[in-house]
Amino acid sequence: MTAKESSDTSQEQYVMQLARQAALAAPALASTSLEKRNETILQFAEILDTRRSEILEANVQDSSKFDAAEFKSGRMAIDGSKIDTVIAGCKALVAMKDPLGHIDYAKELDANLQLFRITCPIGVIGIVFEARPDVLPQIAALALKSGNAVLLKGGQEVEQTNKVLFSCLQEALKHSGLPESSAALLASRADVAALLKADKYVDLIIPRGSNSLVSYIQSNTKIPVLGHAEGICHLYVDNSADMEQTIKVVVDAKCDYPEACNTMETLLLDKNLDESKQLAILGALLETGVELKVDDALLKLCQKSNLPATLASEADWSTEYGNLCLSAKTVDDVDDAITHINEFGSGHTDAIICQDQSAWIKFFNGVKSAGVYHNASTRFADGFRYGFGAEVGISTSKLPPRGPVGLEGLVTYKYKLEGAGHRASDYHGAGAKPFTHKDIEKS
Numbered sequence: 248m249t250a251k252e253s254s255d256t257s258q259e260q261y262v263m264q265l266a267r268q269a270a271l272a273a274p275a276l277a278s279t280s281l282e283k284r285n286e287t288i289l290q291f292a293e294i295l296d297t298r299r300s301e302i303l304e305a306n307v308q309d310s311s312k313f314d315a316a317e318f319k320s321g322r323m324a325i326d327g328s329k330i331d332t333v334i335a336g337c338k339a340l341v342a343m344k345d346p347l348g349h350i351d352y353a354k355e356l357d358a359n360l361q362l363f364r365i366t367c368p369i370g371v372i373g374i375v376f377e378a379r380p381d382v383l384p385q386i387a388a389l390a391l392k393s394g395n396a397v398l399l400k401g402g403q404e405v406e407q408t409n410k411v412l413f414s415c416l417q418e419a420l421k422h423s424g425l426p427e428s429s430a431a432l433l434a435s436r437a438d439v440a441a442l443l444k445a446d447k448y449v450d451l452i453i454p455r456g457s458n459s460l461v462s463y464i465q466s467n468t469k470i471p472v473l474g475h476a477e478g479i480c481h482l483y484v485d486n487s488a489d490m491e492q493t494i495k496v497v498v499d500a501k502c503d504y505p506e507a508c509n510t511m512e513t514l515l516l517d518k519n520l521d522e523s524k525q526l527a528i529l530g531a532l533l534e535t536g537v538e539l540k541v542d543d544a545l546l547k548l549c550q551k552s553n554l555p556a557t558l559a560s561e562a563d564w565s566t567e568y569g570n571l572c573l574s575a576k577t578v579d580d581v582d583d584a585i586t587h588i589n590e591f592g593s594g595h596t597d598a599i600i601c602q603d604q605s606a607w608i609k610f611f612n613g614v615k616s617a618g619v620y621h622n623a624s625t626r627f628a629d630g631f632r633y634g635f636g637a638e639v640g641i642s643t644s645k646l647p648p649r650g651p652v653g654l655e656g657l658v659t660y661k662y663k664l665e666g667a668g669h670r671a672s673d674y675h676g677a678g679a680k681p682f683t684h685k686d687i688e689k690s
Contacts, residue, residue, distance in 0.1 A: 258435070258437050258438065258441060259437075259440075259441040261441075262433065262438050262441035262442055262445065263441065263444075263445055263448070265398060265428075265431040265433070266371065266373075266398060266431075266442070266445040266447075266448035266449055267448050268428040268431070269371045269396040269397070269398055269428060269429060269430075269431060269448065269449075270370065270371050270396070270448040270449075271428070272396050272426035272428045272429035273368065273370050273371055273395070273396040273429065275425075275426050275429070276368070276394050276395070276396055276425060276426065276429045277347070277367065277368045277370075277394040277395075278394075279394060279425060281345040281347075283423060283425070284391050284392055284394065285341045285392075286423055287391050287419050287420065287422075287423040287425055288337050288340055288341050288388050288391050288392060288419075289337065289338070289341055290419040290422050290423060291337060291384070291387065291388060291391070291415060291416060291419035292333075292334045292337035292338060292388075294415045294418050294419055295330060295333060295334060295337075295384060295412075295415050296330070296334055298411065298415055299327065299330055301411055302325065302330065302408065302411050302412060302415075303325070303326070303327070303330075305407040305408045305410065305411040306323075306324060306325045306380065306405065306407070306408045308407045309323065309404060309405045309406065309407050309408050310323070310324065312404070313404070322378040322379045322506055323378045323379070323380070323402070323404050323405050325380050325381055325405075325408060329381045330381075332381070332631065333381050333384045333385060333388075333637075335631075336385055336388065336631055336636045336637040337384075337388045337636070339631075339634070339636035339637075340388050340389065340392045340636035340637065340654075341392075343392070343636060343654065346366060346392065346393050346654045346655065346657070346658045347366055347367060347368065347393070347394055347658065348365060348366065348367075349365065349366040350363050350364065350365050350689045351364055351365075351366070351660070351689070352364035352689075353686065353687035353688070353689045354684060354685065354686060354687060355683050355684070355685040355686075355687055356664075356682050356683065356684065357669065357674075357680065357682055357683050358683070359665075359666065359667040359669075360664070360665070360666045360667070360669045361664070361665045361666075361687060362662060362663070362664050362665075363662070363663045363664075363665075363687075364660050364661075364662055364663075365660060365661060365662075365663055366658045366659070366660050367394075367658065367659060367660060367661055368393055368394040368395045368657070368658060368659075369393075369395055369450045369451050369657060369658065369659050370395065370396065370450035370451075371395070371396045371397070371398065371448055371449045371450050371451075372390060372395050372396070372397050372398070372449070372450065372451045372452075372453060372639075372657065373397075373398045373400070373442050373445070373449045373451070373452045373453070373470070374386050374397060374398070374399050374400065374452075374453050374454075374455070374639065375400045375439055375442070375452065375453070375454045375455070375456070375460065375464060376399075376400070376401055376402070376454070376455040376456055377401075377402045377455070377456030377457060377460060378402050378404065378405065378456070379455075380401060380405045380408040380412060382401070382455060383399055383401055383409055383412045383413065383416075384412055384415070384416070385637035385638070385639075386399070386453075386637070386639050387399070387430065388636070388637060389636070389637055389638075389639055389653065389654060389657060390430070390657065392636075392654055393654050393657035393658050395657055396428075396429040396430065397429070397430050397431075398430075398431050398433060398442060398449065399413065399430065399431070399432050399433065400432075400433040400434075400438055400439055400442065401432075402456075403434075403435070403436070406434070409432065410432070413430070413432040416430055417430065439464075440467070443464065443467050443468035443470065445470070446468065446469040446470045449470050450470070450471070451470065451471050451472075451473060452464055452468060452470045452471070452472045452473070453472075453473050453474060453639050453640045453652075454472065454474045454640070455474070455639075455640045458477050458567070461474045461475065473639075473640060473642050473644070473648070473652065473656065474640055474641075474642065475508070475593065475594070475595060475640075475641050475642060475643035477508075477567045477593040477595070477643075478507070478508030478509060478510070478512070478567055478593060478595045478596075478641070479512050479513065479565065479566070479567050479591065479592050479593040479595065480500070480508075480509060480510060480511050480513075480592070480593075480595050480596045480597055480598075480625040480628075481511065481512070481513045481514075481515055481584075481587070481588045481592055481597040481598070481625075482496070482497060482500050482511045482513075482514055482515070482597070482598045482599075482600065482625060483515040483516075483517075483578070483581070483584040483588070483597070483598070483599045483600070483610070484497070484514070484515070484516050484517060484520065484528065484599075484600045484601075485517050485581060485599060485600060485601035485602075485603060485606050486517040486519040486520055486601075486603075487601045487602040487603035487606060488517075488520075488600040488601050488602065489600075490524055490527065490528075492600065492622060493524075493528060493600045494527065494528060494531045496598070496600055496622065496623065496624050497511070497514065497528055497531065497532065497600070498531055498532065498535055499624040499626060500598065500624040500625045500626055501514075501532060501535075501537055501571070501573055502532075502535045502536075502537065502571065503624065503626045504626065505568070505569065505570050505571050506569050506570065507626065508567070508595065508641060509595065509596050509625050509626050509627075509628035509629065509641075510569075510625065510626065511573070511598075511624075511625050512566065512567055512568055512573065512574065513563075513564060513573070513574045513575070513576070513587075513591070514528070514532075514573060514574070514575040514576075515575075515576060515577075515578050515584045515587060515588075516528065516545070516575065516576070516577050516578070517577070517578065517580065517581075517584075518544070518577040518578065518579055519580075522548060525545070525548060525577075526548065526552055526554065529541075529545070529549065529554060529556070529575065530554060532573060533554060533555065535571075536571050537571045537572070537573050538557075538571060538572045538573070539554075539555070539556040539557070539573055539575060540556070540557050540558070540559040540560075540563050540572065540573065540574045540575070541556045541557070541558065541559055541574070541575045541576065542558075542559055542575070542576035542577060543558070544576075544577045545575055545576065545577060546558050559574045559575075559576065564576075564587070564591040565591050567593070581599070581601075581606045581609050581610055581613075582609070582613070584599070584610070585609070585610060585613035585614055588614050588615075588616070589613075589614065589615050592614075592615075592616060593643055594615060594616045594617055594643035594644075594645075595616060595617060595618065595628065595641065595643050596616060596617065596618035596619075596620065596625045596628040596650070597614050597616045597618070597619060597620070597625070598619070598620035598621070598622075598623060598624070598625050599619075599620070599621055599622075600622055601621070601622070607621045615645075616643075617641075617642065617643055617649035617650035618650050628641070628650060628651060629651055630651035630652065630653045633650075633651050633653070635651060635653025635654065636653060636654070637653065638651040638652055638653055639652050639653070639656060639657060640652055642656070
């Protein structure tokens with residue numbers, strides 16, 4: 248065995264040990280009272296506020312390895328406003344009802360034989376995220392509320408920031424008397440590979456980052472993965488759209504935060520829109536610095552009006568730019584828009600601007616995405632904005648949970664059967680007893 252192989256083996260064993268310890272701590276966390284979990288989240292928020300300057304200083308240390316503009320545009324920076332948002336998210340979580348112990352199915356099978364379906368934590372969740380250090384406290388707070396143990400792996404570009412944020416979490420756990428081993432921070436890229444092999448201990452992996460990261464994780468583990476590979480969001484402007492409303496929403500959907508996965512990447516314009524309206528929409532985008540890649544019809548219109556634009560390639564309709572670049576094309580009608588979105592979209596979030604209620608209903612029913620909006624920016628696809636307190640990620644799966652995933656995505660359920668010496672053999676064969684299957688009032 249080479250020195251590198253020995254080192255890799257040692258590192259894998261270390262990660263496995265962290266995963267095992269988290270799995271052992273998970274039952275204790277799951278049985279913790281709502282009051283204790285809420286107390287810990289509030290303590291965590293208070294510690295984040297108290298150690299604010301330390302967090303910001305660590306982020307400055309991380310930024311010294313990068314060009315300032317690159318660091319900020321790469322979503323690696325954390326500032327006072329982001330810390331405030333995290334703290335507000337923690338407080339919002341505390342105000343929410345307990346996601347655990349909820350009975351959503353209750354049935355009497357026979358006298359003194361009762362079946363209940365009850366919500367419970369998933370167990371141990373591995374979170375792999377790039378950039379955005381504010382993700383760490385958001386997910387940690389969600390894990391606490393839902394009673395899940397977590398293994399956290401952030402990007403090395405913000406290593407110092409993540410270390411300070413994680414130490415705040417450990418301080419809160421210790422203060423509340425909860426097992427500190429219920430949360431662990433992984434450090435290197437090699438740790439990710441080791442984490443993906445820990446299917447004996449880890450129940451779910453949630454990746455947050457680039458397409459390549461998500462695809463790598465989905466292809467290299469037996470552990471269930473919750474995530475989305477791309478955020479190719481569309482906005483369709485119908486012929487019935489109000490123009491003042493349209494321009495505000497279109498500009499926001501593209502320019503509010505171009506790097507985000509809920510940013511509009513393709514604009515679809517009803518071909519029946521007056522040319523003046525099409526030009527007004529494209530012009531408003533150009534004024535905010537957007538680069539336009541358009542189809543033949545819009546290119547001719549732009550050239551006639553001296554608006555800068557280039558011809559889009561077929562690949563552009565499937566591209567998540569993550570910057571101030573946008574593809575745009577004309578479509579025949581709402582049906583054509585639906586066809587385009589379902590073919591080229593990623594199932595994330597898509598919107599229609601229209602005053603025609605029948606067009607909106609058709610759009611909502613036809614588009615297959617997790618989020619389908621009417622007269623609103625795609626940028627609203629966010630757990631905090633949905634009132635979830637925070638989110639662990641976005642899921643574009645057809646199976647639930649879908650869209651921004653908050654507490655409901657971190658719980659599962661199990662069946663509890665209470666009997667009094669009941670035997671299955673009494674309910675089949677000659678003289679079989681019948682099941683009563685009566686509803687029980689859920690408490």
